Amino acid sequence: MSAAGFYALAGVALVVLGLYGLAVQAHLLRKLLAVNILGSGVFLVLVGLGGPADAGPDPVPHAMVITGIVVAVSATALGLVLMLKLTTTSGRPTLEDDAPREGPEA
Amino acid sequence: MSLLQTGIDALLALGLVWLAWRALACPDLFRGIVLFIAFGLLMALAWVRLEAPDVALAEAAIGAGLTGALLLAALARLNRIAPAGTRADTREAWRNAPALLLVLAGAGLGLAVLSLLPEPAGLQAQVAAELGRSGVSNPVTAVLLNFRGYDTLLEVLVLLLALLAAWSLEAEPPRREAAPGPVLDLLLRLLLPVLVLAAAYLLWAGAHAPGGAFQAGAVLGAAGVLALLAGWRLQPHLTGLPLRLAIVIGPGGFLLVAWALLLTGRPLLEYPPALAGALILLIETLATLSIAATLAVLFQGSRPAAEPPA
Numbered sequence: 001m002s003a004a005g006f007y008a009l010a011g012v013a014l015v016v017l018g019l020y021g022l023a024v025q026a027h028l029l030r031k032l033l034a035v036n037i038l039g040s041g042v043f044l045v046l047v048g049l050g051g052p053a054d055a056g057p058d059p060v061p062h063a064m065v066i067t068g069i070v071v072a073v074s075a076t077a078l079g080l081v082l083m084l085k086l087t088t089t090s091g092r093p094t095l096e097d098d099a100p101r102e103g104p105e106a
Numbered sequence: 107m108s109l110l111q112t113g114i115d116a117l118l119a120l121g122l123v124w125l126a127w128r129a130l131a132c133p134d135l136f137r138g139i140v141l142f143i144a145f146g147l148l149m150a151l152a153w154v155r156l157e158a159p160d161v162a163l164a165e166a167a168i169g170a171g172l173t174g175a176l177l178l179a180a181l182a183r184l185n186r187i188a189p190a191g192t193r194a195d196t197r198e199a200w201r202n203a204p205a206l207l208l209v210l211a212g213a214g215l216g217l218a219v220l221s222l223l224p225e226p227a228g229l230q231a232q233v234a235a236e237l238g239r240s241g242v243s244n245p246v247t248a249v250l251l252n253f254r255g256y257d258t259l260l261e262v263l264v265l266l267l268a269l270l271a272a273w274s275l276e277a278e279p280p281r282r283e284a285a286p287g288p289v290l291d292l293l294l295r296l297l298l299p300v301l302v303l304a305a306a307y308l309l310w311a312g313a314h315a316p317g318g319a320f321q322a323g324a325v326l327g328a329a330g331v332l333a334l335l336a337g338w339r340l341q342p343h344l345t346g347l348p349l350r351l352a353i354v355i356g357p358g359g360f361l362l363v364a365w366a367l368l369l370t371g372r373p374l375l376e377y378p379p380a381l382a383g384a385l386i387l388l389i390e391t392l393a394t395l396s397i398a399a400t401l402a403v404l405f406q407g408s409r410p411a412a413e414p415p416a
Contacts, residue, residue, distance in 0.1 A: 003115040007152055008219045010119035014126050016212035021130035023204060029135060029181065033142050036173065037126045040149055044122075045219060047156050050228045057157040058228030059245035063254060066164045066246070067261045070320055070397075073168050073176070074268035077404040080180040081272040084407075087187050 008048030014041025026094045028083040032076055039072045115155055122148050139177045146170025159316035160246040163308070167324035172401055175331050179405060241382025242313040250318065251386045255375035259364065262357045262393055269353065269400050273409045290336045301329035309394050313383065319390035323397025330402025349399065356396025360389050 018038025025031055043065045050058035087093045125148060129141035146169045153162035233245050233253070240248035250258050305326040312318030340349065363385055364375050372378070377385050 005223050006115045006119040010122050012215045013123045016208055017126050020208050049222050058230050059233050059249050060229045062158045062161050062246045063249035065161050067257055069164050069168050070261055071264050073173050074265045077176050078268045078271050081275050084183055085275050
């Protein structure tokens with residue numbers, strides 16, 4: 001298998017890890033980490049599949065990934081501000097559907 | 107030699123997955139963020155191995171550097187707002203995992219990637235054929251600023267939109283932090299000219315070598331973040347209109363160029379070949395300023411106060 005193949009498969013593993021973290025982690029900052037890792041996995045698959053062939057690397061996925069990196073940092077910055085706002089309002093950096101449990105926790 | 111390279115690739119790929127796992131699984135959030143920054147740096151190495159030096163520069167500056175700085179700053183603010191909240195995630199975490207679903211998704215994705223691998227159908231030939239008319243000789247810059255210029259226009263608008271949303275939320279009133287001491291201040295005085303020079307070089311080199319507006323903007327933005335960390339603040343008379351002008355001049359200039367080209371009867375963002383190089387450099391210069399200002403202001407997290415807080 002070519003080098004690009006390794007990275008494309010690592011990208012698949014990162015996508016799965018990111019999905020897992022996004023689904024399971026309660027803390028919103030950890031969810032943002034998971035989204036970033038998921039995105040990195042997508043980028044690796046994208047470039048790995050168009051990887052160095054005989055004609056040289058394909059510049060189109062490279063340009064798309066650079067665009068993606070900038071969009072990811074914009075979204076992360078906005079997500080962090082939203083998380084801080086939510087924590088200021090609710091006191092917890094998590095999203096919980098159920099009613100908050102009262103009383104001291106063990 | 108080839109065996110050695112395969113070994114490096116395999117090690118790098120495994121290291122990426124392991125670091126991502128640790129960043130998500132380790133109980134301490136601070137450690138998780140530091141591991142994520144290390145993950146970003148390994149990603150930059152992976153891009154070098156994939157012969158994507160432009161992406162490697164962007165990843166090192168933005169993916170690892172600025173995202174890491176944003177995450178650490180947010181964690182520090184979170185600790186001030188809810189001191190107990192940052193460790194609350196470990197109990198609930200890693201429970202009731204929809205494991206089967208994820209294994210299926212991973213297997214499906216893996217099979218799809220493996221089936222696509224033998225014959226990567228790229229656009230190398232099309233890009234190479236049109237490169238002569240694009241105004242630049244770096245194919246990635248040609249794709250970013252010419253062939254798919256509307257992607258990049260929307261991208262700088264996304265960055266502006268994120269800043270507008272962050273400003274309109276006003277998560278926390280600006281606070282005055284104690285200056286961290288003379289060492290950082292002195293270091294910054296030495297580093298700042300180098301960073302500005304490096305950004306200018308990356309911007310200029312982007313036409314024919316790895317580099318470009320985003321990498322240059324990120325380096326300049328990192329200089330701004332360092333300055334904020336050292337306690338430097340903009341003069342009050344600069345935080346109003348001048349700062350806002352610096353933030354919108356990139357997308358604004360891009361839109362003006364697109365509009366002017368439409369007026370001359372050309373399709374959206376199709377430059378005349380004779381002017382393409384100059385127009386790309388103009389757009390990239392303005393975009394570099396805006397990207398740097400936006401990233402630094404996003405790091406500060408709140409709208410810079412027009413009046414210095416008493």
